[in-house]
Amino acid sequence: MAVTSLGYVRLNSPDIAAWRRFGEDFMGMMRVDGNDPDSLYFRLDEYPARIVVTPAAEPSLGALGFEVMHARDLAAVVRDVEAEGIKVTAGTAPECAERRVTGFARFDDPAGNAVELFYGPILDHVLINTPLVSGFVTGDMGLGHVIVSAEDVPTAFDFYERVLGFVERNTAGPTYFMGCNPRHHSFGLAPKPGPGSMLHLMVEMASIDDVGRALDRAGELEVPMMNTLGKHTNDQMLSFYVYSPELYAVECGWEGLRVETAVPTYGITEGALWGHKFTPPPR
Numbered sequence: 001m002a003v004t005s006l007g008y009v010r011l012n013s014p015d016i017a018a019w020r021r022f023g024e025d026f027m028g029m030m031r032v033d034g035n036d037p038d039s040l041y042f043r044l045d046e047y048p049a050r051i052v053v054t055p056a057a058e059p060s061l062g063a064l065g066f067e068v069m070h071a072r073d074l075a076a077v078v079r080d081v082e083a084e085g086i087k088v089t090a091g092t093a094p095e096c097a098e099r100r101v102t103g104f105a106r107f108d109d110p111a112g113n114a115v116e117l118f119y120g121p122i123l124d125h126v127l128i129n130t131p132l133v134s135g136f137v138t139g140d141m142g143l144g145h146v147i148v149s150a151e152d153v154p155t156a157f158d159f160y161e162r163v164l165g166f167v168e169r170n171t172a173g174p175t176y177f178m179g180c181n182p183r184h185h186s187f188g189l190a191p192k193p194g195p196g197s198m199l200h201l202m203v204e205m206a207s208i209d210d211v212g213r214a215l216d217r218a219g220e221l222e223v224p225m226m227n228t229l230g231k232h233t234n235d236q237m238l239s240f241y242v243y244s245p246e247l248y249a250v251e252c253g254w255e256g257l258r259v260e261t262a263v264p265t266y267g268i269t270e271g272a273l274w275g276h277k278f279t280p281p282p283r
């Protein structure tokens with residue numbers, strides 16, 4: 001019983017118009033209609049919307065959607081989470097319908113990040129159509145990866161490893177990178193004072209040309225650059241980073257490492273083999 005993938009990310013944003021442009025015109029995701037006419041729904045593949053952005057006064061993480069195998073595993077993981085003294089709430093039928101999942105339950109992790117465990121995505125058989133990107137790499141590796149903050153990283157890491165079943169891939173000083181499928185890391189925790197918050201989202205594109213064209217679009221659309229093109233030391237991803245409308249670090253990557261067998265954890269002293277030169281946020 002463990003999380004099998006990062007299935008979806010829900011974000012609350014004060015600037016839906018900016019996200020529409022960012023998600024559709026820059027990232028090249030397929031925008032589709034959903035149950036809430038005010039929210040943005042972006043597909044990457046046959047799964048229901050992988051990224052959902054809902055209007056809100058302040059930017060925040062709505063939820064990390066982690067997938068489990070089926071109803072029985074959901075019930076088992078929920079019991080384990082409750083045994084930690086964490087309050088878990090079952091998703092209602094309308095909430096399941098809006099997410100297009102068969103069932104889910106929500107709780108806050110020990111750092112205060114909103115988590116939803118779900119099973120049974122209702123697949124969309126309307127062919128994915130992303131004219132700007134030849135494809136997104138998902139499948140058995142899920143949506144991509146996210147990094148959130150925790151004031152107390154060791155306590156949050158213990159919860160994700162011991163209770164949700166994540167595997168430690170590597171550390172970078174106080175930051176932990178964790179896997180739950182062949183993707184090198186689906187999830188990470190970085191220290192930051194205050195309640196847990198969204199820091200970073202990565203989507204993987206099918207070809208190096210997709211990343212190059214996304215880099216061109218960032219320039220044309222004046223999406224602020226965060227890290228120049230570079231290659232990571234841990235997941236070997238070739239990528240660049242921009243700032244989202246809320247100044248999250250959004251990474252467009254290619255050819256990240258698949259970790260097929262158990263590999264001992266390790267520490268890294270540099271984030272990049274080359275490139276990834278940093279530019280501070282625009283405001």
Ligand SMILES: [Fe+2]
Nearest residue numbers: 145200202251
């Ligand atoms: Fe990343």
